[in-house]
Amino acid sequence: MSGEGEPEERERRARIDAMLRELAPQVLGAVIRRFRDFAASEDAVQEALIVAAARWPQGGVPEDPRAWLIRVAARRMVDHVRAETARRRREELVVSLVPPEEQLALGPDDDAAKAGDDALLLLFMCCHPALSTPTAIALTLRAVGGLTTAEIARAFLVPEATMAQRISRAKQTIGDSGVPFERPAPEDAARRLGAVLHVLYLIFSEGYAASSGERLQRTDLSGEALRLARMLHGLVPEDTEAAGLLALMLLTDARRAARTGPDGELIPLDEQDRSRWERAAIAEGVALLEATLPRGAVGPYQLQAAIAAVHDEASSTAETDWPQILALYGLLQKMSDNPMVALNGAVAAAMVHGPAAGLARLDELAKDPRLVEHHRLDAVRAHLLERAGDIDGAIAGYRRAAARTTSLPERSYLLERAARLGAAPHER
């Protein structure tokens, strides 16, 4: 509008963008509920969002933005089907479609609760166990997160055309597999929600592992996972693991600034500058945990969050309550067969009982076929050997791990540790 500066206009666009991102899954859910065609609904909602993003900054936001978007998307759906039908059979609309005069009736019956429900059902749909994990991730980011194909492609470092194909095939799979748009049966609910949590956790991990060159995109991805986890927690406030996942993300993301050095190098927990941790995020995560743990249905995400909280509340590695962490890993190992959990448990054991205790655990773990020759086993063993004073063993271990890792920053870190030890003692 006249007299408005550039920063104000940018801010208004940013607010409208944020609103559209939040409404997108609710609108998509509503349209799928009516038309039952995931792929076509997704296209139609995309078109409606594009129109809104173009018109609302100048023309103003409608009084009921969600209803507006649903109306426009529904109209697009009808147009699309009409064009398809005309192309194929040159006949009038079939009865299964909503008659044109009823189009305007779509939307207003959505109240906030129903809209939230639709977003939740959409999340369940995109994370259905019938879909492969990469498919679920791409679909969730697209349909629930509202990210563009280009944004998702950049986040996963593939060409846009490749990601477009994947999303297109994912939408096809949903249609073909008959994944329904409805609440999971009560006996399935826990498993289905678990699948959603798993997908969100993977998105967060991808984003949290910010590599140097693509840091910007990757940060957006973990931020996106956080936003979706927050949305989910709001939709199922009674679910303790959803709360646990949100807490875990908050407590982990709080450390992000301290994790990476100026050259993009990885800084492990015990060397991080804790003054760079986000105190507000830590406070929020801790408060959420304190409200959730007493409810009693403690699961792996809550436990991982509790471990993160113990770390985040300590002012240094030395001041960390390692016995508590060791106990928490003990509980976590009862619930999770993941060998990485056992590895971390070994580190905690070393911090409490000394390196020999940790090394003894690693000897046991080395029998696990999943860990044989795994670089992380070598890396952790090298750390403990270093603490135990076996410098030659540590150097060999770091080098072995460096040769086998497929992560560039991790390889640099391991080689550097080996080099540091190989230098004369006064140079270390």
Add this chain to the structure above:
Amino acid sequence: MKYMLMMNTPGGGPYQIASWPTQDIRAHIAFMKDFAQKLGASGELVAAEGLAGPDQAKLVRAGKDGRPITDGVFPEAKEFLAGYWIVDVESAERAYAIAAQASAAPGPGSAPLNMAIEVRQVMSGPPEDWV
């Protein structure tokens, strides 16, 4: 996970393909086009390039003053990269399966070439479990 699939060719002269009968050349090229197109359609293709023949390759070293010294005309024994694909797949097994398809590209007389395709994982950012 991203893997690079590398197709090598013996060095020295131009690509052997240049000496094949025309229809065999066409069949080979058509195969490669179709192969790449299918990888695109499956959402697995990240990059694919063919490189100019080994007879056009140069080895470059820095001279004492930092300026490039180029060296050409190589002994027969050396192998050169003819082309590569980078694919983003869910498992190493899938990468090997794709490489096997490339390996079976047709050569002279329409017989599968069964070339050895080198497959190596492309290094990535920090691992998931670093969290």
